[in-house]
Amino acid sequence: MNKFIDFIITQKCNQNCTYCSQSKQQQKKKNHATKETIKAFFDFIETLDKDFEITITGGEALLHPNFFEIIEKLANYNFKINLISNFSFNLETYQKIFSITKENLNKLDISLHLDEIKDFSAILMKLEQFLKSKPKYISTTILIPIFKLDQIKEEKIKKINLIAEKYNTNIDFQHIRILNKFIKYNKVEEKYFSKKEKIEKSYAHYCSAGSKSAVIYEDGSVYRCYSSRFLIKNYLGNIKDKNFKLYNNLKVCTQKYCTCPKPKQYNQILPKKNYLKAFRNVFINYINMPLLVLKNKDIIKNKLEQFIKIN
Numbered sequence: 001m002n003k004f005i006d007f008i009i010t011q012k013c014n015q016n017c018t019y020c021s022q023s024k025q026q027q028k029k030k031n032h033a034t035k036e037t038i039k040a041f042f043d044f045i046e047t048l049d050k051d052f053e054i055t056i057t058g059g060e061a062l063l064h065p066n067f068f069e070i071i072e073k074l075a076n077y078n079f080k081i082n083l084i085s086n087f088s089f090n091l092e093t094y095q096k097i098f099s100i101t102k103e104n105l106n107k108l109d110i111s112l113h114l115d116e117i118k119d120f121s122a123i124l125m126k127l128e129q130f131l132k133s134k135p136k137y138i139s140t141t142i143l144i145p146i147f148k149l150d151q152i153k154e155e156k157i158k159k160i161n162l163i164a165e166k167y168n169t170n171i172d173f174q175h176i177r178i179l180n181k182f183i184k185y186n187k188v189e190e191k192y193f194s195k196k197e198k199i200e201k202s203y204a205h206y207c208s209a210g211s212k213s214a215v216i217y218e219d220g221s222v223y224r225c226y227s228s229r230f231l232i233k234n235y236l237g238n239i240k241d242k243n244f245k246l247y248n249n250l251k252v253c254t255q256k257y258c259t260c261p262k263p264k265q266y267n268q269i270l271p272k273k274n275y276l277k278a279f280r281n282v283f284i285n286y287i288n289m290p291l292l293v294l295k296n297k298d299i300i301k302n303k304l305e306q307f308i309k310i311n
């Protein structure tokens with residue numbers, strides 16, 4: 001199975017990470033997907049094969065007022081469901097998710113943002129309870145963004161790691177990216193990525209993103225992947241448009257490096273390359289850049305502010 005749709009059902013979040021690894025905190029208008037967008041989403045996924053995995057994410061997805069209805073409907077449609085949560089809700093809430101989605105819940109990843117955790121001992125206890133009581137068919141990865149590590153944070157990571165090992169659970173350290181680029185780390189921070197494969201050079205490679213996967217934002221706009229806001233050819237349209245569809249063939253990538261989280265895991269980047277097509281797309285993008293800048297001016301401003309704050 002290497003097909004997936006990520007649906008960002010809300011831009012709202014109850015945490016306030018400086019780096020906001022998903023870029024949501026940097027946007028002024030933080031909205032939930034409306035009923036109209038959710039209906040369009042279900043109309044769209046009805047057209048898909050059942051071998052697409054559907055990830056419901058945010059912001060913090062659980063804040064959406066219709067979160068439970070959405071996952072229940074997805075489970076009734078028999079799609080494999082993946083969820084990501086910042087683990088700020090009580091265990092009963094996660095139990096409720098398990099009982100609604102049953103065996104359709106494939107993955108529930110939890111992201112732990114060390115700067116945002118007020119009571120670390122309480123989180124450790126909750127994590128242990130969660131991993132102990134979680135049904136075996138649900139896989140979980142603990143996602144830890146690496147940011148301004150110090151000794152205290154390293155100690156915390158060690159304690160999380162002990163629990164993860166006890167319950168045979170993976171930890172994935174996340175390399176923070178801003179403006180489609182991974183940030184630079186010092187030697188101590190870098191060691192958390194030493195076992196990861198090198199950053200993928202993706203320029204001119206054919207990639208199945210856009211035909212076998214897509215990212216749907218809360219306003220219904222659909223992009224080929226998470227690195228697409230400033231690439232005009234990677235905008236697929238809006239699911240509220242009746243004629244919306246995914247690409248019907250593979251397209252080349254115009255990014256020098258792929259910073260999207262899933263391509264490796266889903267074997268999206270193919271060895272085959274086409275430099276001519278990539279160059280043509282870069283050229284079309286270059287011509288359209290003023291339009292893209294105008295469309296995304298608030299995001300650019302906020303991202304630059306974030307970049308200055310972090311560096």
Ligand code: SF4
Nearest residue numbers: 013015017020021059
């Ligand atoms: S928990 Fe995730 S979405 Fe929320 S502020 Fe942090 S990085 Fe952003």
Ligand code: SF4
Nearest residue numbers: 202207209225253258
């Ligand atoms: S290689 Fe990465 S950046 Fe390029 S289109 Fe595919 S997912 Fe997007």
